[in-house]
Amino acid sequence: MRHVRRLVLSAAGCLAVVVPLASAGTATSVTPRLGVLVPSGPRVVLPSGAAQQSSLNWSGYAYNPGSGITGVTSTYVVPAVQSAVPGFSAMWTGIGGDGTSDLIQAGTEQDSAGGATYDAWYEILPASETLISNCTGDPACTVTPGDTMTVSITQTANDVWTISMKASGTDDWTWSLANLAYASSHASAEWILEAPTVGAQTILAHVGNVRFDPNNTYTRNGVTQNMGAGNPDVIVLSPDPTGLVPQADEATPSGIDSDTDGFADCSYQSTCATPGS
Numbered sequence: 001m002r003h004v005r006r007l008v009l010s011a012a013g014c015l016a017v018v019v020p021l022a023s024a025g026t027a028t029s030v031t032p033r034l035g036v037l038v039p040s041g042p043r044v045v046l047p048s049g050a051a052q053q054s055s056l057n058w059s060g061y062a063y064n065p066g067s068g069i070t071g072v073t074s075t076y077v078v079p080a081v082q083s084a085v086p087g088f089s090a091m092w093t094g095i096g097g098d099g100t101s102d103l104i105q106a107g108t109e110q111d112s113a114g115g116a117t118y119d120a121w122y123e124i125l126p127a128s129e130t131l132i133s134n135c136t137g138d139p140a141c142t143v144t145p146g147d148t149m150t151v152s153i154t155q156t157a158n159d160v161w162t163i164s165m166k167a168s169g170t171d172d173w174t175w176s177l178a179n180l181a182y183a184s185s186h187a188s189a190e191w192i193l194e195a196p197t198v199g200a201q202t203i204l205a206h207v208g209n210v211r212f213d214p215n216n217t218y219t220r221n222g223v224t225q226n227m228g229a230g231n232p233d234v235i236v237l238s239p240d241p242t243g244l245v246p247q248a249d250e251a252t253p254s255g256i257d258s259d260t261d262g263f264a265d266c267s268y269q270s271t272c273a274t275p276g277s
Contacts, residue, residue: 052234057195059237059251059265062098063218063230064188069095070155071219072189074107075262079207080145081112087205088113089267090194093151093216098188101125104180106151106163108143109196112205118143120175122163124182132165137173144170154219159183189218191227193251193265195237204237204250206267213262213275228260 053062063069074093081089092107106122109129120141123129135141143149147169154162156178164176191212195204216227237251254264255274266272 052236054238055235057237058190058192058235059194060190060192060212060235060253061227061232061256061263062188062190062192062235063227063232064098065220065230066187067185068220069184069186069189069218070222071095071153071217071224072191073150073152073215073217074191074212075148075150075215076210076212078108078118078143078145078147078149079110079210081110081116082206082208083112083116086113086203087111088196088202089205089207090192090196091149091210091212092190092192092194093153094190094192095153096185096187097125098190100185100187102183102185104153104161104163104182104184105190105192106153106165108149110145110205110207118145120149120165120167122177124180132175132177135165135167135173135175138167138171141167141173141175142171143167147171150215155184155186189220189227189230189232191216191263192235193237193253193267195250204267209264209266209269209272211262211264211275213257213264214259216261216263226259226261228256232256 072093072095076091089110090107092105094103094105097103103125108120111117119131120143121129121131132141147167150166152164156162159182161180161182162176162178163180166174193210195202217224218227234253236249238249249270251265251267252269252272254272256263257275257277259277262275264272264275
């Protein structure tokens with residue numbers, strides 16, 4: 001089975017147009033670097049038990065029970081991009097978007113085009129990326145390789161959300177946006193390394209082996225569990241998801257660790273070792 005996602009561009013074929021958000025909080029809308037990501041068509045029904053999918057831009061895991069997802073949390077270490085290999089990358093967690101046109105997501109971007117750059121953002125479709133600012137502890141919300149990021153998206157009332165982020169390490173700050181109204185399908189939870197779009201599909205920045213761990217969880221029907229509890233689908237980032245053109249995958253996730261709360265994701269490798277815990 002294959003599940004392919006497509007990117008929506010502006011009429012000129014360049015960067016997607018910024019759509020103002022209903023609740024700006026302490027964030028600033030900018031011309032996006034990530035653009036707008038929209039899943040293509042209805043979800044293909046896959047066998048249970050970590051079935052593998054291919055994608056043009058996502059790598060990681062997606063748990064899709066079809067309903068009931070009201071929270072997701074991810075912890076990961078910000079990778080250092082290798083500037084000798086120009087590219088773009090984003091690490092994020094989200095709700096929806098796997099076979100649906102809705103998606104609420106938040107994370108960090110690590111790019112190596114014209115020098116290494118790092119920042120933190122959130123995005124709710126159909127709006128584009130919004131960089132966060134005015135973080136407690138660091139108004140600039142600085143993101144540095146080696147920082148441990150904790151990202152949480154939680155429904156606090158029917159289709160009312162709080163997004164929170166925390167950086168620990170070289171940079172120590174917290175940020176949150178409450179009372180964000182957004183209609184969600186509540187269909188899926190994701191933990192993703194992405195090759196985003198900058199006017200067109202980009203090449204993934206070489207970020208080595210990244211790790212989503214520990215405490216990657218989802219909440220469904222009021223119960224919070226580790227990501228592995230739902231037998232999420234494995235997603236491999238492949239430039240040719242049809243499999244007709246043999247070439248190296250851009251990112252390959254490992255198996256889920258023994259604690260069922262994390263995994264590794266390896267850029268430009270065909271295999272990726274599963275962490276012990």
